[in-house]
Amino acid sequence: MATEPINTELAGTCVNEFGSAIGMPQLCGEWFGNQIFWLVVALVAIYFILSRVALPRIGSVLAERQGTITNDIAAAEDLKVKATQAEAAYDKALVDARAEAQRIVAAAKADIQADLDKAIAKADAEIAAKSAESEKAISEIRAGALQNVEEVAKDTALAIVEAMGSTADAKSVASAVDAQMKG
Amino acid sequence: MAGEARSEEAGLVFHPMDQFIVKPFFGDGAVSWYTITNSTVWMALAVLAVFALLVLGTSKRAVIPTRMQSVAELAYGFIYKMVEDICGKDGVKYFPYIMTLFMFIVFANFLGLLPTAFTPTAHIAVTAVMAFAVFFGVTILGFVKNGPSFLGLFWVNSAPLALRPVLALIELISYFVRPVSHSIRLAGNMMAGHAVIKVFAGFAAITAIAPFSVLAITAMYGLEMLVSFIQAYVFAILTCVYLKDALHPHH
Incomplete structure (x- = not known):
């Protein structure tokens, strides 16, 4: 930095004739005014750049992002x-469909059961009718048979009595047979 | 190493402070207050860098940011959150001032790390102006906002009564030392790092030491990157703390 020599009168009290610093350049009062002036210019420039353009813009971008x-x-x-x-609706539909299916099954079962x-x-009634008829026929047959037995017994008794050689009227024989059969 | 260096001292030239000399950028001549100097140029570059990052970088206003835009948003969010956390909601309206200081310092520091660059923030004149601006701004703001009760800042109510005058004196001294420490911290850090790098660079003239010198410069450079950011951050955070004192002076 300090290769080119500068004039002593230009160098002033802070730089020697070889262009080297005398002491700390930071403490050279000759340069304070210049540094302070340009520092204030720089800071004011940055302040206006920031407060007028940069900060509102970045703030709005951040707010917009937050909003998004x-x-x-x-x-x-x-x-x-x-x-x-949608899931709840689907589940509900599924449950409804199941219930409906069960209802239909139950209805079908009830129908079939009723039939x-x-x-x-009907079959029971038919069976009952048929058996009553049969009962009747059997009792008729039985009654017929009893009557036949009576007649046969009376005839037989009359014939036996005649064969024994005695006469007997048919009425008394018949009443005797009746009495025997009841006893 | 030091012994070797001394034996060849005739060949070694150390001018670690020459990099801080302010001189006219165009031609030679005296440095008057309006002269465009190397300091002016690097300050202007810092302004341009701020403009490039925060204005050009965000020109698309994209909801999904580009890299530049997300760096700008990161810087915004970083300082905004810091101001909000330290000063509270009512401190947010001073955010642009703190952002201005932070962006200027961080870019001046980092641009100053470029080889052959000039670092405006290594000068006490620059940092002192900023620190005193903060000091006076905060003090005036404190009195405007709180009236005489701003002086309650120095009267520690939680301390025993007997101790309070002593503490008030200490608080008062520390209050007036603030701008000094605030400015010297930044300027000192920047100056020291640059001077040390320059000294290491001077040792590189000795062939045997040159590799170590390069290594040392590399290490220092990494450290200086860290320091550049941290000092800007510290400056901004202390500004916030001072601002908080002005807005809420009661402990």
Whole structure:
């Protein structure tokens, strides 16, 4: 830095004739005014750049980003709620469909049961009618047989009595046979 | 190493402070208050860098930021949060001032690390102007906002009554020392790092030491990158702390 020699009168009290510093250049009062003046200029320039342009701009960008993030998060939560609602609706539909299916199955079962019961009752009635008829026929047959037995017994008794050589009127024989058969 | 250096001292030239000489940028001549000097040029570059980062970098106003824009947003958020955390909500309106100081210092520091660059913030004249501006600004603001009760800052109510006058004296002294420490901390750090690098560079003239010298310069350079940022950060955070005292003077 200090290679080119400068004139002593230009160098002043802070720099020697070889251009080297005498003591600390920081303490050279001759240069204070210059440094302070340009420092104030620089600081004022930076202050106006910052306060007029840079800081409001960066502040608005940051605010805008914050807003965008907040909006996106809100939208995401909205969508999440919607998804949950859709899931709930789907579940509900599934449960409804199951219940409906069960209801249909139960109804079909009831129908079949009713038909079945009807058919069974009808069959029972038919069976009962048939057996009553048979009962009647059997009792008729039985009554007929008893009467035949009576007549046969009376005829036989009359014939036996005649064969024994005695006469007997048919009425008394018949009443005797009746009495015997009742006893 | 030191012994060797001394034996060849005739060949070694150390001018570690020459890098801080302020001189006219165009031609020779006296340095008057309006002269465009090397200091002026590097301050102007810092202003341009701030403009490039915070204005050109954010020109697209993209919701999904580019790299430049996200660095600008990072710087904004960093200082904004610092002001808000330390000074509270009512300190946020002073955010542009603190941002101005921080951006200027951080860019002046980093640009000063370029080889052959000049570091305006290594000069006490520069840092003292900023520190005293903060000091007077904060003091005036404190009295305007709080009236005479701003003096309650020096009256520690939580201390025993007997101790309070003593503490008030100490507080008062420390209050007036603030701008001095505030400015010398930054200027001293910047100056020391640059001077040390220059001294190491001077040793590189000795062939045997040159590799160590290069290593040492590299290490110092890394350290200086750290210091450049940290000192800007410290300057800004102390400004916030002083501002907090002015806004809420009661402990």
